Amino acid sequence: MIIGALLLLGLFKFPLWNIMLGAPQYPDPLGMNIYIDGIQGVSEFDLQNIDGLNHYIGMKTIPKAHEMWEFSMFPKVIFGMAMLGVIIGLLGYFGKISYKYFLGWFLFMSVLGILGMYDFNNWLVDYGGNLDPHAIIKVTKPDGTPMSYKPPLIGFKKLLNFDVTSLPHAGGYLMFIGMSLTLVAFWLGRKTSLKKTT
């Protein structure tokens, strides 16, 4: 449980998510790493170059850390959840509280995670669809509605000449492993307590 919760702290060092954009002219794809406290380019000038390309289709520039409340809130939430997990873990270890709190933490974290994903997706929708009406290149779908350049939340999508791949990154995987470990902790706790009762 404690290890699982501490793995969340990996998010402070490693990106949660990664979006890569490859195209014929970009054999070395451009990429952005999404950290809980901001977005950084995979290579030094990737963000500048993505913004440079996006201006043709009227997308807003990639937000700086101070332009989105999420980037100041997420680190606090993650740190808080990690600490809460450690406390629950310690109390559980010393038998002060039931193993069921482990599951509680997991469920709470899952809800927060889903909310986070929902928020992230909303941002992607806005980022990809809320375009400058004076955009240089305006592409419409066959039904006449403006094309959205929303990157996929997870997986692969073709956007004009770009192949866009969006996947969790190291920090994200550490979080998933951590959360799984808390489930394991819950299961172990349950097994032990069942043995005791029999």
Add this chain to the structure above:
Amino acid sequence: MKNLIKSTLTVLGVLVAFTSCNNSGNSGKKSGALASNVAEKVYVAPGEYDSHYAFLSGGYSGNVTVYGLPSGRMFKEIPVFSQFPTSGYGYSEETKPMLNTSHGFIPWGDAHHPDISQSKGELDGRWLFINENNTPRIARLSLTTFETEEIIEVPNSAGNHSSSFVTENTEYVVAGTRFSVPIPQRDMPIKDYKGNFKGALSFISVDPEEGHMDIKFQILMPGFNYDLSHPGRGKSHGWFFFTTYNTEEASTLLEVNASQNDKDFIAAINWKKIEEYVNNGGGTMMPANYAHNVYDEETHTATSTMKKEVRVVNPAEVPGAVYFIPTPKSPHGCDVDPSGEYIVGNGKLSANLTVHSFTKMLDAIENEKFAGEAYGIPILNFEDVLAGVVEQPGLGPLHTEFDGKGNAYTTFFISSEVVKWKLGTWEVVDRKPTYYSVGHLTIPGGNSGKPQGKYMFAMNKITKDRYLPTGPEMEHSAQLYDISGDKMELLLDFPTHGEPHYAAAMEAGIIKAQSQKIYKLADNKHPYAAKSDDDTKVVREGKEVHIYMTTIRSHFSPDNIEGVKVGDKVYFHVTNLEQDFDVPHGFAVIGQNNSELLVMPGQTKTSVWEPKQVGVWPFYCTDFCSALHQEMQGYIRVSAADSDTPIKWSLGEDIE
């Protein structure tokens, strides 16, 4: 699928090879050895890389061309000694100082012998040096930016031909004089050449960190012609060897008068001894006037400084530093094998190839076995120093390179062939024709202690029927051979640009990894750089108008400019804001008596325009930079000289 394409193309390649072989008649049949796998050996599939870089001198183009081996594809022309309108080199305000000399601005040069910098006797891929023969200069090119970074003029020299070869730790790049001259230059009868003219051998120190060049000393040698040179290496590190001809000291009809002596000399210079002499205050500072031009990567600007003195050394005053080794018949190439033991004198009018022994030379010097002296310089006995003779290998030997496996390869201009022979036994083991009249040859790492085998290419002076004819003037031709087996195998013909006297080549790894993609805008210290659209402005200073302009896909900022008048001198300072690999922008304005600018990401370049007519004149981006390249344009309004149109500029809105 990839394999299918590859094999199909290979088959096509082979068919083409055979077809062209049949079409080229006699010369093709002579090459004969086109085995069925030859096409595969030079085929580099689309998107794949060559294994070697080759830097070929552009000869009278004044520049350097970059090729890939084994494909023979040209990747880039790097301007060095000649103006290059493609990029604006020698036209832009920043690069004009690169071509400054004691004779003023010179738009052209004759580039000869490139050499890659070395550490511990191996190529380190940091810099490329190359000499200019006509107005003696040495240039240093960066092999991270592939740009010319520095040019130093060599005073007291003429026909800067036995240059620009580096010692095994790039302590020095060395430049010798082919045409001896009065030193110092003065008004005197030409017929008084003998005994009065001198040949300067210049040792130019190279700063180990930045590469900056400085003439440490010049040895004022007798008035012979110092034709080519190479450094000692390994055991002979600390020595430098120069071939000489015209030891007759003729000043007219040299083709006859300089061919009379049975033997000329190889001058053996113990530069470590002279360095020590100079470090202890030896030699004299002599008044001189020569340009030292340095390009700064951060200001993107070159500065030219005139240097006013140079240290000269009289070789007769440094005992034990200089010796003459008799070598038959006007030797041309002077080549030292990877171990440093053998010094090959390619006597161009001799039937045999002479090889001297460094060990024997030291022995003769120690025992003071001298045959005489010339101008106070001891002459050794030919027989005492001789290591061996390659008997009757061909006609007109010029240059020799080594494969590091005990073999030497010598070019023969007159019999038009490359001959492979063994060091030590001096036996000829193979010969292959070249097309035609080969000058230099290059083995990657050839001038180093560690040649990188596998390939050798011959650079020929005469092309004739090798390619589709292009009128009287043809590019020269080169042939690539595989030298990994016992016998040389002709792989490829490829045209070369200008006259590639010599080339330096090396395995691609080091250079490929360090090749720079962009210049960082944050590091740009150009005094007229505009690093964002907010920095753009137009400033009038009397008759000069400075336009601080930026480019980014796909606009100039500003793109509307007013207030310029006829008679003004307009400076377009163009900064490319891009920080993306291979996204240059170009700049040209109508009626400009100048070249275009090609501005790399993060770089600032300046073009001067002196408008002579009233009107509204467009400028535009010359490099198809983006989908909206055709929209990348602007207007500059030119008013009458006595008008009072105020200076104004804008982007995206009308000038108010």
